[in-house]
Amino acid sequence: MFMGRRSDHTPDELRELLISCGHELIAERGFAKFSAREAARRAGYSVGTIYNVFGGLDSYLIAVNSRTFRHWSEWLEMELAKAPDDTEGRIEALVRAYFGFAEVNRNAWMAIYDHRIDRSIEIAREDEAAREALTGVVDREVAAALGAHDEQEIRRLVRSLIATVHGHCSLWLTGSYALMREEDPAGQALARVYEILRCHDVFPPPDSLPSTQLQKSANE
């Protein structure tokens, strides 16, 4: 029982439709050339509807980008399912899937970081969850790789690893990396991730790593 105007779509359907069209548009044009008017046009509605349904452009964009986040998580799980069972293989699959999704969904992926969210605007519970789902996947995999470790330490490390891979991926897609004449950013990111994990006792070499002054001072 709802009191909508059109029988074309229920409120939920309309919401879904608008997000869907917005996502399609941002994927093909990129954030800079995205237009709310055009997105509404494609949905068969007018701009105002977006403001009615989402309350403002920012909230709309958050919804659109959250969809990308969901696709991203699914992509990661998909690739992880195909990955070999050893630690090394799963980590590689994870990093490569990160890059793979970003490459195939260039515009949508970049839009996530192009949209600067004002601290005043609050993000819907479910959209926040979509974002957290992604770090959740990495949390799980890294925890599996590290074995027995302090949970808080893993949390921080995971976020730092994400930032590491993100940096490589981001510079790659913006072309900054090409300017630096690096050919294989994904490979470099993976190499760094391995190195970092090795310093945290994953893949321990035959005789375990002695902890130097550095290792301690930097992490405290």
Place this chain on the structure above:
Amino acid sequence: MFMGRRSDHTPDELRELLISCGHELIAERGFAKFSAREAARRAGYSVGTIYNVFGGLDSYLIAVNSRTFRHWSEWLEMELAKAPDDTEGRIEALVRAYFGFAEVNRNAWMAIYDHRIDRSIEIAREDEAAREALTGVVDREVAAALGAHDEQEIRRLVRSLIATVHGHCSLWLTGSYALMREEDPAGQALARVYEILRCHDVFPPPDSLPSTQLQKSANE
């Protein structure tokens, strides 16, 4: 001898003036709210002049961002001059200076990566140099830290280290890192840089690191 219209400014002065005003504007408004019209207005000229002098908005923005790059390099050198003489101290100074500049010049720094440069548009020789100067500083410092190493290997590693730090800094300033509830992104970036360098024989531990299968396969 030139045939300009106004005696107010020579062509070079005008160029400088426009870049200066543009830089000021982008620093106070950020990339999204930047306006070429407003920049020209502040310089005492009209929009068309920007198109005359720079040929297009993209070229203008490249010039503006290149100024930020120059400030950035200078900032790094400034901080490095104050740094202690040991390897560890200089690396820390470098990473913290990277973050420090980005924090103080939030908008200008982010604008560098917000502006997506079409591959068709070519960047002036001197502007490309401004960008390379930055990686040059890091090249020098890391080379000093690593001592005897293959030059090409250092090149790649440096770019990867920059990407690593960039990732942390970028997620920090966009607020993504806050969403992840990490308090000290700079510290985390520094920790990762130390770990990575340690895997490349900087600060070698008493008994040198045995090279595992991982280290090799990831870097080739």
Place this chain on the structure above:
DNA sequence: TTAAAAAATAGACAATGTTCAATTTATGCT
């Protein structure tokens, strides 16, 4: 059938990037 409520629209507004014909100004020549 009709009144109220909700949804959707159209239109106004200020602003933007981009282009280009018209205008203004300095210069070099006579």
Place this chain on the structure above:
DNA sequence: AGCATAAATTGAACATTGTCTATTTTTTAA
């Protein structure tokens, strides 16, 4: 000095955009 030329600068036009509000349309409830 005066004039023609060439360069620099402008201003206005155009299509678009985000944002807001009064108005219209449609649905539901009475």
